[in-house]
Amino acid sequence: MDLKNFFSKIKSDILEKETKNKGSKVIENQSHWIKCPSCESMMFFKEVENLNHVCPKCNYHMRIGANKRIALIADEGTFVVHDEELHPTDPLEFVDRKSYKKRLEEALHKTGKTSSIVSGSCTIHGAPVELVVFDFSFMGGSLGSVEGEKIVRACNRALEKNHGVIIVSASGGARMQESTFSLMQMAKTSAALKRVDNAGLPFISILTDPTFGGVSASFAFLGDILMAEPGALIGFAGARVIKQTIGKDLPTGFQRSEFLLEHGSIDMITPRNDMKKTLGDLLTLFAKQTA
Numbered sequence: 001m002d003l004k005n006f007f008s009k010i011k012s013d014i015l016e017k018e019t020k021n022k023g024s025k026v027i028e029n030q031s032h033w034i035k036c037p038s039c040e041s042m043m044f045f046k047e048v049e050n051l052n053h054v055c056p057k058c059n060y061h062m063r064i065g066a067n068k069r070i071a072l073i074a075d076e077g078t079f080v081v082h083d084e085e086l087h088p089t090d091p092l093e094f095v096d097r098k099s100y101k102k103r104l105e106e107a108l109h110k111t112g113k114t115s116s117i118v119s120g121s122c123t124i125h126g127a128p129v130e131l132v133v134f135d136f137s138f139m140g141g142s143l144g145s146v147e148g149e150k151i152v153r154a155c156n157r158a159l160e161k162n163h164g165v166i167i168v169s170a171s172g173g174a175r176m177q178e179s180t181f182s183l184m185q186m187a188k189t190s191a192a193l194k195r196v197d198n199a200g201l202p203f204i205s206i207l208t209d210p211t212f213g214g215v216s217a218s219f220a221f222l223g224d225i226l227m228a229e230p231g232a233l234i235g236f237a238g239a240r241v242i243k244q245t246i247g248k249d250l251p252t253g254f255q256r257s258e259f260l261l262e263h264g265s266i267d268m269i270t271p272r273n274d275m276k277k278t279l280g281d282l283l284t285l286f287a288k289q290t291a
């Protein structure tokens, strides 16, 4: 069975299982406790879910998946998903501790997705936009050929329809299992966003916890507006690697959104629950300027 047929089969198996388990899942969530990773308060899952996974005690912004993020910022019922048919291939037949094929199978079982990106068209407070959202739970939100292609296609749609692009990043960087094919996506996505820029269309880049490596070194830092969630870890290499390289202790809060804002690397920090309104305002402002 080739990879594409294999993914289609697993996907339908997962859908079937989810439909069967739907009732029990809801009950499980209602009685489920979770601990805030920052202040360690114990809370009901439902309570935290209702607050969009922001801790009511310390304002810690927990990681959320792509579907939740889309529901949070797109106008209800407007999101039309694109390019779902794109599946990763394994041209290098790469094997580290496990084969890449095995890792893709496991990621699909875990997330029900074949890529670390969900992309589509929607409106935000009535303003049309192409929305691309990373899902960290799929292979650490890594950037492979499919993810790069989805970003380029989103840019092409924005150019056709004459509106902006929003990318919400949550990624450890390039996907090492695709080696050079993955690294090439940095240039490919940057070139597509340059075409969006040349057309005078806005690109808003939202950096969430964590945004690293080849993602922060390419499209994620090319936005007309660089917006981050509070407390998000954002950088290129990890703090431990930097500390070892320069042989010095790093300042408190290094690589957090607040540190980056203070040092002029990003434009704004927007709490998750204000994000939709802020994006709506920005898109309206850009639309007026380009009209």
Ligand SMILES: [Zn+2]
Pocket (backbone or CB within 6 Å): 036, 037, 038, 039, 040, 041, 055, 056, 057, 058, 059, 060
């Ligand atoms: Zn907390």
